[in-house]
Amino acid sequence: MARMRGFGNDWNWIVAGLVSAALLVGLSFLTHFPFLVSAVIAALVFAGLVFVLAPRQLFEGLDLSSLSGSRVAFARELLAQAQPAADRLAAAARTISDKDMAAKVKNLSDIAADVIARVETKPESAPAVRRFLTYYVPQAAEVSEGYAALANRRVPSQARLANVGAVITKLQDAFVHYADSLADSELGTLDVDLRLIQESLKEDIGR
Known part of the structure; x- marks a missing residue:
């Protein structure tokens, strides 16, 4: 059974934070989206980027059930x-x-x-x-x-x-x-x- 990718705690968080912050500013002040909607979108983007950019785990995707x-x-x-x-x-x-x-x-x-x-x-x-x-x-x-x-x-x-x-x-x-x-x-x-x-x-x- 493949293991889920873990959330990282270094550069993926930094990149996700920068992108989501820029997105929040852009949506709120440049496109005049409601702030609450912009914040929700930015939060979703942040979570998605943290997950996607998280470091790959060792043996990810391998079936290790047959090994001790x-x-x-x-x-x-x-x-x-x-x-x-x-x-x-x-x-x-x-x-x-x-x-x-x-x-x-x-x-x-x-x-x-x-x-x-x-x-x-x-x-x-x-x-x-x-x-x-x-x-x-x-x-x-x-x-x-x-x-x-x-x-x-x-x-x-x-x-x-x-x-x-x-x-x-x-x-x-x-x-x-x-x-x-x-x-x-x-x-x-x-x-x-x-x-x-x-x-x-x-x-x-x-x-």
Whole structure:
């Protein structure tokens, strides 16, 4: 059963408040609507915007009835730790002027986002990428930010840049490994499904 979107408590309230206030002023003073009618319309717009702009909840729309609460809680905790680091990684990629290195960090960011999205879609897969989400993604963010800071110095140390760049290159191997391992676990389920289908076909039509 899909969960309802919760009301947020930050930017969605601010945007909704500004829009509804502007609407109230416009209706009351520019179009000369009765103030009470304008206030009701503005209140409805405010409530609607708060709801529409509310941050999406984790696992929203998923049927979690087949999973234990501990598994869902575990996946939620991992994603809560990993998402800020993934955001930092994406931000670091945008601040690196070297195109080749920026592309490598962007690739790390894309892989991290893909793994996070997969875990959100299948919370039961979280244990397979626990180390990736809790160690490699935060470390990659820290290293990438360090590279950006070094590169932005007036006289950056080329030796240190090369060392940090080599670590970023090696991190790509780890990221690909974990992304592939997650895909392999999904393909393992596919293999089981195929065997079951083949057995059913053999029983039903002798093939």
